[in-house]
Amino acid sequence: VHAEFLTSLTGIAGTENVLHAPEDCWNYGYDNSRQHALPEAVVFPEDPQQIQAIVRLCNESNLPLVTRGRGTGTAGACVPLHAGLVLSTERMNNIIRADPGDRLMEVEPGVTNQEVQQRAAADNLFWAPDPTSASVCSVGGNLACNAAGPRAVKYGTSRENVLGLEAVTGTGDIIHTGVYTTKGVVGYDLTRLIIGSEGTLAVITRAILKLLPQPESKHTVQAFYSDIQSAAKAVVAIMRQPVTPCALEFIDGNAIELVRDHSDLVIPANTGAMLMIEVDGRADTINLESGRILEAARNEGLLEYRIATNDAENREIWAVRKALSPALRDIAPKKINEDVVVPVSRIPELIEGLDALGREYGIRIVNFGHAGNGNIHVNLLIDPDDPAQMQNSHECLMQVFRLVIRLNGTLSGEHGIGFVKRDYTSLEIDPQTMQLMRNIKSQFDPNNILNPGKLFPADTDS
Amino acid sequence: VHAEFLTSLTGIAGTENVLHAPEDCWNYGYDNSRQHALPEAVVFPEDPQQIQAIVRLCNESNLPLVTRGRGTGTAGACVPLHAGLVLSTERMNNIIRADPGDRLMEVEPGVTNQEVQQRAAADNLFWAPDPTSASVCSVGGNLACNAAGPRAVKYGTSRENVLGLEAVTGTGDIIHTGVYTTKGVVGYDLTRLIIGSEGTLAVITRAILKLLPQPESKHTVQAFYSDIQSAAKAVVAIMRQPVTPCALEFIDGNAIELVRDHSDLVIPANTGAMLMIEVDGRADTINLESGRILEAARNEGLLEYRIATNDAENREIWAVRKALSPALRDIAPKKINEDVVVPVSRIPELIEGLDALGREYGIRIVNFGHAGNGNIHVNLLIDPDDPAQMQNSHECLMQVFRLVIRLNGTLSGEHGIGFVKRDYTSLEIDPQTMQLMRNIKSQFDPNNILNPGKLFPADTDS
Numbered sequence: 059v060h061a062e063f064l065t066s067l068t069g070i071a072g073t074e075n076v077l078h079a080p081e082d083c084w085n086y087g088y089d090n091s092r093q094h095a096l097p098e099a100v101v102f103p104e105d106p107q108q109i110q111a112i113v114r115l116c117n118e119s120n121l122p123l124v125t126r127g128r129g130t131g132t133a134g135a136c137v138p139l140h141a142g143l144v145l146s147t148e149r150m151n152n153i154i155r156a157d158p159g160d161r162l163m164e165v166e167p168g169v170t171n172q173e174v175q176q177r178a179a180a181d182n183l184f185w186a187p188d189p190t191s192a193s194v195c196s197v198g199g200n201l202a203c204n205a206a207g208p209r210a211v212k213y214g215t216s217r218e219n220v221l222g223l224e225a226v227t228g229t230g231d232i233i234h235t236g237v238y239t240t241k242g243v244v245g246y247d248l249t250r251l252i253i254g255s256e257g258t259l260a261v262i263t264r265a266i267l268k269l270l271p272q273p274e275s276k277h278t279v280q281a282f283y284s285d286i287q288s289a290a291k292a293v294v295a296i297m298r299q300p301v302t303p304c305a306l307e308f309i310d311g312n313a314i315e316l317v318r319d320h321s322d323l324v325i326p327a328n329t330g331a332m333l334m335i336e337v338d339g340r341a342d343t344i345n346l347e348s349g350r351i352l353e354a355a356r357n358e359g360l361l362e363y364r365i366a367t368n369d370a371e372n373r374e375i376w377a378v379r380k381a382l383s384p385a386l387r388d389i390a391p392k393k394i395n396e397d398v399v400v401p402v403s404r405i406p407e408l409i410e411g412l413d414a415l416g417r418e419y420g421i422r423i424v425n426f427g428h429a430g431n432g433n434i435h436v437n438l439l440i441d442p443d444d445p446a447q448m449q450n451s452h453e454c455l456m457q458v459f460r461l462v463i464r465l466n467g468t469l470s471g472e473h474g475i476g477f478v479k480r481d482y483t484s485l486e487i488d489p490q491t492m493q494l495m496r497n498i499k500s501q502f503d504p505n506n507i508l509n510p511g512k513l514f515p516a517d518t519d520s
Numbered sequence: 521v522h523a524e525f526l527t528s529l530t531g532i533a534g535t536e537n538v539l540h541a542p543e544d545c546w547n548y549g550y551d552n553s554r555q556h557a558l559p560e561a562v563v564f565p566e567d568p569q570q571i572q573a574i575v576r577l578c579n580e581s582n583l584p585l586v587t588r589g590r591g592t593g594t595a596g597a598c599v600p601l602h603a604g605l606v607l608s609t610e611r612m613n614n615i616i617r618a619d620p621g622d623r624l625m626e627v628e629p630g631v632t633n634q635e636v637q638q639r640a641a642a643d644n645l646f647w648a649p650d651p652t653s654a655s656v657c658s659v660g661g662n663l664a665c666n667a668a669g670p671r672a673v674k675y676g677t678s679r680e681n682v683l684g685l686e687a688v689t690g691t692g693d694i695i696h697t698g699v700y701t702t703k704g705v706v707g708y709d710l711t712r713l714i715i716g717s718e719g720t721l722a723v724i725t726r727a728i729l730k731l732l733p734q735p736e737s738k739h740t741v742q743a744f745y746s747d748i749q750s751a752a753k754a755v756v757a758i759m760r761q762p763v764t765p766c767a768l769e770f771i772d773g774n775a776i777e778l779v780r781d782h783s784d785l786v787i788p789a790n791t792g793a794m795l796m797i798e799v800d801g802r803a804d805t806i807n808l809e810s811g812r813i814l815e816a817a818r819n820e821g822l823l824e825y826r827i828a829t830n831d832a833e834n835r836e837i838w839a840v841r842k843a844l845s846p847a848l849r850d851i852a853p854k855k856i857n858e859d860v861v862v863p864v865s866r867i868p869e870l871i872e873g874l875d876a877l878g879r880e881y882g883i884r885i886v887n888f889g890h891a892g893n894g895n896i897h898v899n900l901l902i903d904p905d906d907p908a909q910m911q912n913s914h915e916c917l918m919q920v921f922r923l924v925i926r927l928n929g930t931l932s933g934e935h936g937i938g939f940v941k942r943d944y945t946s947l948e949i950d951p952q953t954m955q956l957m958r959n960i961k962s963q964f965d966p967n968n969i970l971n972p973g974k975l976f977p978a979d980t981d982s
Contacts, residue, residue, distance in 0.1 A: 157863070157865075158760065159756050159760075159863075159864070159865040160756075160863035160864055160865050160866075161759060161760070162863070182760070183760075203705060204705045206703060210702075210703060211702075214680070215703060217709065217712070218676070218680055227952075227956065231952040231955075231956065232952060233950070233952050233953040233956055234949075234950055234953055235953065237861070237929075237930045238863050238928040238929070238930075239861040239862065239863055239893065239894050239895075239928075239929060239930055239933070240672075240673075240893045240894070241668060241672060241677060241861050241890075241893040241894070241895050241930075241933035241934060242861060242930040242932070242933060243665060243666045243716050243930075243932050243933065243934060243935070243936050243937070244930050244931050244932055244937060244945055244948050244949065245937075245945065245948075245949050245953070245954070245957055245975070246713055246716070246717055246721075246957045246960060246961075247679065247709075247712045247713055247715065247716055248713075248953070248956070248957070250679070250709045250712040250713070251708055251709055251710075251712070251713050253709065254705050254708070254709055255708055259708075271759075271760055271761055271762045271764075272762070273762050274762060294621050294622075297623060297733075298620065298621075298623070298644070298645075298733055299733055300733045300734070300735050300736060300801065300802055301802065302733075339762065340762055340763065340808070340809075340812065342808050343805040343808050343809070346802070346804050346805050347802075347805070350802065399699070399701040399703050399704060400701065401619070401621075401622035401624070401700050401701055402621070402622055403619075403621035403622050404622075428703075431701065431702045431703045432701050432702070432703075433701075433703050466700040466701075467699075467700070467701060468699045468700075468701055468703075468704040468705075468706050469706050470704070470705050470706055471701070471703035471704060471705065472703060472705060473705070474705050475705070475706060475707075483706055483707065486706050486707075487696075487706065487707050488695070488696055490689075490693040490694060490695050491695040491696055491697065491707070491710070492707070493693075494689065494693065494695055494710070494963065494964070495707055495708045495710070497963040498708060498960055498963055499708075500963075501956065501959040501960055501962075501963060502956070513707070
């Protein structure tokens with residue numbers, strides 16, 4: 059960047075809020091996709107007016123502006139591919155207003171998910187989105203990628219749990235979307251258009267979060283099945299009765315083998331798939347509710363089940379799931395982790411198809427995830443020392459995505475597109491719809507300043 | 521319309537699917553706003569390709585195209601203000617696919633809400649939106665105005681209960697939005713952008729509806745309060761505990777007086793406000809759940825309550841609510857009915873403010889509605905024979921809306937804008953945001969063919 063740009067930038071945000079030495083900027087160039095690109099400068103604005111001025115400055119200088127929460131995304135959405143300026147929201151981290159009577163909280167984008175949960179818990183409330191990175195990730199980042207997590211099966215994703223936004227568009231206009239209420243039909247729904255847009259439409263400067271009453275207690279059921287068909291049958295049965303679990307997680311046979319090999323956890327022999335089902339509710343009805351879940355979970359393929367009714371037992375049950383990630387890291391540090399979604403009834407076809415692709419391409423594939431939403435984390439355990447596998451992985455991944463689309467699924471349930479998946483989105487979105495999205499983007503950001511090179515396939519870049 | 525246009529239109533849709541004689545078109549010119557404008561022709565397309573050709577024809581002829589469901593809207597959204605062509609979806613009324621295992625149903629836009637409910641009920645499922653007109657209104661119309669109803673307090677509005685759409689834009693492109701799954705973050709959320717856009721962006725040709733498991737039983741609590749403050753306090757308390765009711769309806773003191781005068785229903789003396797609270801759930805827990813609701817409903821202002829645990833008792837309790845509409849029609853056939861929303865804790869301020877405005881302008885105002893969402897139906901009982909009232913009503917309405925905005929509310933919770941409320945929307949939406957909505961509209965519909973003169977204020981018409 060030119061010295062003139064830096065002078066203007068420090069004029070807007072103050073010297074203490076600007077980094078430009080490469081060694082200082084370095085940390086703001088990566089995210090959890092393990093991709094990296096060095097930004098030319100980093101700015102830490104403190105209010106929407108500063109952001110407005112920064113956006114206008116970037117327009118004048120034709121410099122890319124990449125908004126960054128805490129860099130926990132896995133799709134590279136906040137990696138500054140084309141260099142330019144990184145706008146970090148970490149110093150806009152105030153809870154503006156907690157309003158328990160109206161079950162809402164107004165926050166700046168840099169507040170972490172955990173800070174929201176802690177503040178809400180003081181009033182016996184919670185905010186639904188619960189990504190794995192909740193302790194560090196920011197609300198702004200959560201909204202940029204429509205973050206979810208296990209609880210989404212009962213409580214929905216970010217989109218269902220935000221009432222309104224303040225944001226600065228790519229033209230530097232400060233806009234206000236949505237309402238302070240749980241209903242509202244005045245004008246177009248720009249709130250949900252901006253949520254999930256990965257910083258390509260606007261910089262979120264304030265969010266009105268919808269809160270929910272905390273449940274009083276929790277039961278967890280762990281159910282082992284002989285095969286994936288039986289587990290999937292149980293998932294459908296559970297989702298068809300009126301007690302919706304607050305988590306309905308699935309681990310496939312390959313993942314179970316891995317846990318068995320890398321931990322001393324006791325897992326029944328012949329287990330082909332496992333479910334972990336969490337039910338939350340009121341203290342006086344939770345027994346009846348977990349009983350109903352067990353009833354739905356029971357079928358001829360159920361080998362064994364355990365039920366946890368207190369915190370210690372709960373932790374023991376989740377140990378299997380928690381043992382999985384280190385085991386995966388151990389044996390495949392270069393694994394490719396996708397988060398595809400299929401309708402729940404198609405989960406067996408997905409898993410069988412993935413097994414077949416694994417055999418065809420000589421790549422070990424293990425699967426687990428949020429079965430209640432059909433959101434399966436597909437892990438291709440690539441061996442970086444095997445040149446054949448490295449070569450096959452791209453083609454294999456393409457076949458995985460084709461399979462998902464054939465099953466009426468979608469390429470991503472919560473991780474987003476960023477640039478890691480951008481060239482696959484044409485498999486899912488037809489050219490007319492893609493062009494319309496491009497046109498909408500051009501109304502928010504005519505000079506393509508905001509996060510260029512993300513979300514849209516490279517071959518549609520103008 | 522020119523003969524040439526009619527020839528092209530019948531060429532596209534068939535003679536049997538086109539009306540052009542004014543006496544035949546007449547019925548397609550009104551809706552439940554009691555406004556009327558005569559369309560130049562009416563077409564009943566049978567598939568998306570016909571709609572595509574019709575949209576292109578209207579572009580070539582520069583003729584407005586107004587999509588119409590069953591005309592049950594109250595804001596004039598489907599009244600063909602600028603004449604042109606009315607596109608009725610009533611012959612696209614097929615349920616394409618019911619998939620109970622994945623809890624979804626794919627339908628054409630002309631299917632009625634009731635037909636969806638009946639088909640879903642066969643699998644013990646339901647679709648959440650339950651507008652008063654459910655027995656006749658179409659799904660397409662429900663989505664155009666983001667229809668809701670009492671159940672929205674627990675299950676959400678149309679936006680939260682649709683997975684994806686097929687639609688024809690104002691340029692004649694067939695687009696596909698959303699997914700077949702309950703999660704998905706690929707591309708921008710065009711589904712929710714189109715829902716609630718009142719036919720100004722695209723013609724919906726197919727919808728993927730998200731279904732929910734039917735509850736097994738229902739209890740209804742009727743609670744009489746001495747004053748509005750106590751009733752509002754109960755609403756906040758009910759919404760803060762973990763049993764969310766499936767309806768939380770409110771009737772103010774003025775409305776109660778009306779019911780008392782026009783029916784033989786027994787209502788406690790000194791009743792200043794009433795709540796009707798419906799709880800649904802499973803047979804084995806419903807008693808505990810309605811008990812918890814009662815606990816939250818109880819405060820020093822509670823005069824008396826009744827609880828209904830079977831259908832006959834339920835009907836008796838709802839009789840008070842049902843007596844209200846005929847009473848209102850009797851005494852004020854020209855009433856103005858709004859559906860404003862405020863945060864639930866602000867309901868007392870709203871009702872007090874409305875009482876003050878009623879006194880100031882000499883207009884009787886009665887209020888009832890969906891208190892759990894803060895969505896209050898405000899009825900201005902205008903006497904058409906009183907010239908002073910008629911003159912005052914516009915100014916009074918403006919003051920009502922200003923009050924709502926001051927309380928952080930929104931002008932409409934479910935009825936929409938149409939043209940009846942278009943000139944008030946600037947009170948709620950700032951100029952930058954409004955201009956952005958206009959710009960988005962221009963990408964879907966550059967020639968402003970689709971439902972011109974609706975949703976946006978007249979002074980922003982280009």
